[in-house]
Amino acid sequence: MIGEIIEKEHIGDYKIIPAAVDKTDSLHSKLLAAQRLGNEFKSKTTMVFQTEDGPKRIETTVWSLTEQYVQIKAGVLIPLKSIIEVDF
16 A cells, blocks of 8 residues: 555645546445444544645544545545545
């Protein structure tokens, strides 16, 4: 898995930008599963997203999913078009 590991509390230190390839459609079912894992089992998901400083990787609980964003702890929103990889 690519991306420098950062603490999810430090996401605000980075400017999130769209990934080279928008994988929103192909990752949608995986993100729905990650949301279910987070809400029902408090299980964490590894997510890689694009920033101006290159790909960053976090381990977090997915709280909710909208058409454009994934929401994690503390109301932090990550644009779906910025997500490169999801794994759990």
